[in-house]
Amino acid sequence: MDIRKPNDSELKKIMLLSPQAVFDGTLGEVKPTNEKIKHLVEPLLEKGSYYLIATESDNLMGWILIGASKDQFTDKVNGFIYELFVIEEFRGKGISKRLMKAGIDNLKQAGYSEVRLSAFAGNRAIKLYEKLGFSIRTITMNLQVSN
Numbered sequence: 001m002d003i004r005k006p007n008d009s010e011l012k013k014i015m016l017l018s019p020q021a022v023f024d025g026t027l028g029e030v031k032p033t034n035e036k037i038k039h040l041v042e043p044l045l046e047k048g049s050y051y052l053i054a055t056e057s058d059n060l061m062g063w064i065l066i067g068a069s070k071d072q073f074t075d076k077v078n079g080f081i082y083e084l085f086v087i088e089e090f091r092g093k094g095i096s097k098r099l100m101k102a103g104i105d106n107l108k109q110a111g112y113s114e115v116r117l118s119a120f121a122g123n124r125a126i127k128l129y130e131k132l133g134f135s136i137r138t139i140t141m142n143l144q145v146s147n
Contacts, residue, residue: 001061001095003102006053014051014063015041021085026120041065044082052102054086054095062086064099066107069116079107081117084125096128104132 006014018037022030032040049067053060062085069080081103086095107115117134119126 001054001056001098003052003054003098006051006060006063010053010055010060011051013060014053017085017087018083021083024085025083025123025125029120049080049082052099052106054090054099059090060087061090062095062099064103066103068112076114077112079104079110079112079115081107081115084117096125097132100128100132 015037016034018041019032019034022032022037044065044067047067049065051063051065053063055061063083064081064085065083066079066081068077070077081100084096084099084103086099104115115134116137117129119129
């Protein structure tokens with residue numbers, strides 16, 4: 001398995017599959033349009049974020065989107081993992097772990113002393129994040145209210 005930056009056609013494939021990645025990552029709560037994905041991802045890419053992909057025999061198996069994010073309280077800039085996704089048929093083979101390690105290594109080499117990410121409560125990937133040493137830092141809560 002190779003982990004590397006995608007070429008243009010692979011990037012287009014990621015953009016087409018990203019609504020499913022967000023749907024899975026939000027446990028079915030959010031299913032954005034391709035247009036919404038473009039509006040979310042393009043500004044990140046323009047600011048220096050980038051994808052790393054896992055491939056084997058030219059098959060795209062999954063990706064991680066990494067970059068930087070500024071802490072809203074301290075203004076410190078940290079490495080940030082915006083998205084991690086493995087295509088369903090390739091799940092259960094350790095690809096997420098390899099992508100995470102590659103992403104963390106890239107962010108460390110870029111000089112970040114801390115890497116952060118956000119995940120929906122109940123997301124199975126949280127177990128992987130904890131195994132890799134991530135700990136819960138903030139909790140976002142919501143309450144549905146009707147008028």
